[in-house]
Each structure stands twice: as C-alpha cells, then as structure tokens.
C-alpha cells in the first residue's frame with residue numbers, strides 16, 4: 112500500500128465493474144477508504160470484499176444514483192461509516208445501444224440521460240456540502256465522444272458533452288468553496304462496452320475503435336484509473352476545470368473513417384470559379 116490518498120474518503124460510482132472497479136481498487140491501495148457504489152445488481156459487494164481482503168477499507172452501496180434520494184443515502188453511508196467525504200468519482204454510466212439516429216430508440220436515449228447525466232447531477236448535488244467541508248474534489252467520467260461526437264451513438268456523445276460542460280461550470284462555482292472539479296476523457300477502454308461479445312458493437316465498430324487512435328489498441332482500465340488518481344490527489348492541487356484526455360491520441364488521430372463515406376461525398380467537387388493559381392501556393396523556402 113502506498114499513501115497518495117491517505118486519510119481520504121472516496122465514493123466511486125459505477126465502482127462494481129469496468130473502469131470503476133480499477134479506480135476503487137487503486138484508490139484503496141493508495142490509502143483511501145472507498146464507498147464502492149452501483150446499481151443493486153452490480154457486483155459492488157465483491158469489489159468491496161476484495162479490497163478488504165487485501166488490507167484496504169471499502170464498503171458497498173447499492174442504489175440507483177440517478178435519484179437524489181439514493182445519492183444522498185450514498186453520501187450518508189460515507190459520512191456515517193468513515194466520518195467524512197473528500198473525493199467523489201462520478202464514473203457511473205451506460206452505453207446500451209449503437210444505432211443511427213433514425214433507428215435509435217427513445218428508451219435507449221432516456222436510459223443514457225438517466226445514467227450518464229442524472230447520476231452526475233444527483234451525486235454532485237448530494238456530495239457538495241461534505242466536499243466543501245473537506246475542501247475535496249470531484250472527477251467526472253467524460254469521453255472523447257463528448258468532444259468529438261460518436262457516429263452510431265450520437266446521443267451517448269451528447270450525454271458526455273453535457274458532463275464536460277456541467278463539470279466545468281461546477282468548477283467555476285466551487286472554486287469559492289475550495290473544491291476542485293475535473294474530468295477524465297477516456298478513449299476506447301478495455302471493458303465490456305468495447306468488445307463485440309459483451310457490448311453493443313459489431314466487428315467493424317470494434318476494429319474502427321482500435322484503429323482510430325494513435326496507439327492502435329484499447330486503453331486498459333488501470334491506464335484510466337491512474338489519471339483519476341492523479342486528479343483526485345493533492346498532486347493535482349493546481350488543476351481544476353480541466354479535461355484530461357486519456358484516449359491513446361484519438362483526438363488528434365485521423366483514422367480511416369473516410370472509408371465509410373457515401374460515394375456522393377467522395378466525388379471531387381466540380382470547380383465553378385475560373386481558378387488559375389489554386390496550386391501556386393507558397394510551399395518552399397524562398398531566397
């Protein structure tokens with residue numbers, strides 16, 4: 112055990128699976144006491160038990176954190192059991208459907224609004240009084256999709272765009288209370304979502320996901336958790352309102368997505384102006 116989060120108490124939402132499990136376990140290894148929070152059917156008991164079995168401190172919390180009541184109960188669990196709350200990791204989220212908007216279901220859209228947007232709102236609102244007392248911080252799960260948008264799941268990117276702007280607004284408000292607020296923007300990460308066997312992706316989407324970033328692969332959950340750790344720790348004392356992309360360079364990568372374009376898009380436009388110098392640009396060093 113190391114001690115980058117010694118004496119800190121953290122809530123990790125969506126802590127039972129994927130990136131959230133890695134954040135919970137890494138934070139506990141760094142000395143934090145962790146509330147591993149998730150939906151009633153999530154394996155949050157397992158994750159908390161694993162942490163305790165290796166000498167860490169953790170307790171599960173089960174509830175739908177998109178409701179303010181469950182969010183308040185979750186915060187109460189932290190303060191009743193551990194006496195304080197220093198860190199809120201708003202990691203809970205869902206990615207349930209990949210469809211063009213024409214076919215995107217209203218149910219899928221509402222479900223993502225509930226689990227990606229409402230959880231962020233409810234948990235932040237419930238936690239702020241304690242975070243203000245502790246001069247703590249919040250780290251949100253954004254996504255490269257919240258910056259770039261994502262085809263075949265435009266609503267998902269939209270929910271993450273909300274999260275990013277919401278977190279930045281909150282950072283502005285909470286500076287007056289000594290609370291830092293930041294965002295991690297993962298690229299494709301090695302969780303159930305990005306595998307065709309376990310997530311709503313077909314073979315081609317899975318391949319494109321890996322090709323579209325400069326590393327040519329998914330990121331691991333540990334690679335994401337490391338950045339959450341930095342932002343949540345005192346090492347990031349001068350960092351607030353920031354979006355840290357952890358995306359293998361996807362935001363500057365130019366993947367082969369043009370292969371998918373319609374033939375009509377790929378046709379060169381026919382010039383209508385009388386252009387004689389369009390290729391006479393200043394492209395070499397002149398004496």
Ligand SMILES: NC(=O)c1ccc[n+]([C@@H]2O[C@H](COP(=O)([O-])OP(=O)(O)OC[C@H]3O[C@@H](n4cnc5c(N)ncnc54)[C@H](O)[C@@H]3O)[C@@H](O)[C@H]2O)c1
Nearest residue numbers: 125128129130149150176203204226252254297299300302
């Ligand atoms: N995996 C990726 O490639 C990727 C990329 C970019 C961003 N992210 C973001 O990272 C976060 C974690 O992603 P993941 O791949 O680990 O997902 P995951 O499905 O493995 O874990 C998310 C957890 O959040 C829980 N959750 C959802 N709604 C909840 C609610 N209302 N109340 C309580 N718990 C709830 C889920 O049940 C699940 O256990 C998400 O916010 C996601 O948008 C993931």
